[in-house]
Every structure is written in structure tokens, then in C-alpha cells.
Amino acid sequence: MKVLVDLCVVPLGVGVSVSSYIAACEKVLTEAGLKIALHSYGTNIEGEWDEVFAAIKRCHEVVHGMGAPRITTTIKLGTRTDRNQSMEDKIRSVREKL
Numbered sequence: 887m888k889v890l891v892d893l894c895v896v897p898l899g900v901g902v903s904v905s906s907y908i909a910a911c912e913k914v915l916t917e918a919g920l921k922i923a924l925h926s927y928g929t930n931i932e933g934e935w936d937e938v939f940a941a942i943k944r945c946h947e948v949v950h951g952m953g954a955p956r957i958t959t960t961i962k963l964g965t966r967t968d969r970n971q972s973m974e975d976k977i978r979s980v981r982e983k984l
Contacts, residue, residue: 887935890973892962894928895945897954907952911945918944923973928960932973935965 897907912929915922918941921932931938942961949957 887965888970889931889933889935889938890964890971890976891931891938891942892928892960893931893942893945894960895949896958896960897949897952898956898958900954907949907954910948910952914944914948915941921973930973 895908895911897904900907912922912924915929915931918933918937920938920941923930931941933941942959946957946959
């Protein structure tokens with residue numbers, strides 16, 4: 887099943903700058919072959935359910951491996967069965983109405 891996910895991974899106990907941890911997670915998502923779009927407070931991900939969630943698990947493993955003792959993650963997701971829809975389709979639909 888195809889899924890669109892908005893992912894926000896926040897390592898805790900590592901200080902105020904977390905960009906190196908986020909960069910490591912972005913590499914995991916890219917290496918997984920997923921379609922991603924980084925934004926200021928997270929990353930949008932498009933892909934098959936099992937592949938997306940395996941990559942999210944891998945992000946946690948990598949960030950913990952970098953020394954983060956704790957991680958809090960927020961995930962918003964959507965699935966559709968009536969038609970295929972990409973991240974770009976959703977954005978285009980709103981922009982057409984502006």
C-alpha cells in the first residue's frame with residue numbers, strides 16, 4: 887500500500903542543534919530509495935508502507951547510534967485506495983485553487 891508520511895524526528899539529550907542527526911536520517915531515507923521532500927520542520931516521504939516504515943525504524947537506529955539517548959518522533963500519514971496521488975499532486979491541487 888502506498889503511503890504519504892510527514893515525519894519529524896527530534897533527538898533529545900544532544901543539545902540545541904540537531905541538524906547533523908536530521909542529515910543522517912535524510913541519508914537513510916535517500917538510501918532507501920524513497921521520494922522525500924525536506925521542509926523546515928520535518929520531511930515528507932512517499933513510498934510503499936513497509937519500505938517507508940522500515941526506513942523510519944532505520945532512522946531511529948542511526949540517530950541512537952550517533953549518541954542520542956532518546957528520540958521523539960511525530961508521524962502524520964495518509965493512504966488512498968480510490969486513486970494514486972503523489973506529494974506533487976496534493977500541492978498542485980491547492981495551488982490551482984489559489
